[in-house]
Amino acid sequence: MSEKHVTDRRNFLGTLTKAGIMGSIGLTPLAAAAKAVTDTEAAIEPAAYAFACPPYLQNPEPTAVTIMWMSNRPSYAWVEHGETETLGKTAHHSEGGIVDSYNTLHRVRLENLQPDTTYYYCVKSKEIADFQPYKLTYGETISSQMFSFKTPARKPQEVSWLVLNDIHDRPQSIPHLVGLNKDPYDFVFFNGDIFDYQTDEKQIIDHLLQPAGQAFASVKPFIFTRGNHETRGKFRRELGNYFDGPYYFTKTWGPVHFTVIDTGEDKTDDHPVYAGIVDFDKYREQQAEWFQKVVQTPEFKKAPFRVVMMHIPHYYSGDWHGPMECRRLFAPLFEKHKIDLFLAGHTHRYGVHQPVAGQHAYPIVIGGGPKDGNRTLIKVKAMNKDLNLVMLKDDGTEVGKVDLRSKR
Structure with missing residues (x-):
């Protein structure tokens, strides 16, 4: 039975x-x-109409930022914003003449902002109680508290960011680790394996969006790339909908050119656990071809610091298929085009690996996790001539450090 x-x-x-x-x-x-x-x-009374998570900031630019949030019932949603607490401006998202509505995941891009300027905002959602072809019935309207954020300068002289990795469905680690930082920072980077695998939307809300929103994400943006564990589970395809941006990309912020690579799985594509429905070998090769175009851009060539961030390190992570493919595809390119710093996770063994002749001419920094006593926060600050990195263990003690001087 x-x-x-x-x-x-x-x-x-x-x-x-x-x-x-x-x-x-x-x-x-x-x-x-x-x-x-x-x-x-x-x-069994239905839950009250409410936000499913706080608003969180995505994809920051000097003149734009995306604000995302969720409600627990289908809604029409918008952002009220302005340079003072009186707000005064309203924005929603529309495409092809249709305004986003009757959805629970909301995404509004604020554009035409001023660089290096503080903005205040609140998000609002109005329940759509009934949606007929020729009659729409609204329900209650809910409003968030007021938050603020600051747009990046057009040509900032410095950038600071925090790196978290290998949380593995331990949401309490996010506020704890971010709380270790006492210095100003511009954004948080999630470098993979924030989850064990992708089950459903509730997992994303409870284990990332809620704790990140409560800790920082309503006032500071975060950037996300996948680890190998985010490629697993029945909800893996939908995960990307909850962020404003792809899993691999480049970004220039102040003196740093960032390259973010999505390393895929650590096993072979034909491993039985994947049941024939992955194609990561080809995906990594595509990214290697893409990176060869990235290094030809003026942004990469002129940047005082070239930083690569990806989940699986190509050294110090064993001889599994994924790490070895990353070494084969990316290590020669990183050497040839002289990257300055590499940040990864995956191994659950934190460490700072200084340059080794004949292997890597740049420091490789690997964050730890996910258990208590092995979790880490990586803090990086870069100015035009100097880059400083400090890695803290979850009790606040320093367990690694890198100091670089620009070569360009």
């Missing part, structure tokens, strides 16, 4: 048992059963 049939049978027998009790006090079995069902329905 299937688990569902067992559960249904137990529920049915439970209802009949209640009906028998009610019959002994004067109700017929059918009336008693009906009453039991009615009582059960009355006890």
Whole structure:
């Protein structure tokens, strides 16, 4: 007998048992059963209309930023914003003449902002109680508290960021690790394996969007790339919908040119656990070809610091297929085009590996995790001539350091 049939049978027998009790006090079995069902329905009241997570900032630019959030029922949503707490401007997202509505995941891009300027905002969602072809019925409107953020300068002289990796579905680690930082920073980078695997939307809310929003993400943006664990599970394809940007990309912020690479899985594509539905070898090769174009850009060539961030390190992570493919594809390119710093995770063994002749001419920094005592926060600050990195263990002690002087 299937688990569902067992559960249904137990529920049915439970209802009949209640009906028998009610019959002994004067109700017929059918009336008693009906009453039991009615009582059960009355006890399960729908949750109040509310936000499913705080707003979180994505894809910051000197003149734009994306604000995302979620509500627990289909809604029409918008952002009120301005340079003072009086706000005064309203923005929503539309495409092809249709305004986003009747959805629970909301994404609004604020554009035409001023660089290096503080903005205030709140997000609002109005429930759509009924959506007929020629009649739409609104319900309640909810509003967030007021938050603020600052746009990057057009040509900033410095940039600071925090790196978290290998949280593995331990949401309490996010506020704890970010809380170790006492210095100004511009954004947080999640360098993979924030989850064990992708199950459903609730997991994304409870284990990332809620704790990140409560800790920092409503006022500071975060950037996300996948680890090998984010490629697993039935909800893996949908994960990207919750961020404003791809998994691999480049970005220039102040003196740093960032290259973010999505390293895929650590096993061979034909491993039985993947059941023939992955193609990461080709995906990594595509990114290697893409990187050869990146290094020809003026942004890469002129940057005082060239930083690569990706989940699986190409050294110090064993001889599994994924790390070895990363070494084959990317190590020669990183050497040839003289990157300055490499940041990774994956191994759960934190460490700072200084340059080694004949292997890598740049420091390789690997964050730890996910267990208490092995979790890390990586802090990086770069100015036009100097880059300083400090790695903290989860008790606040320093466990690694890198100081670089620009070669360009």
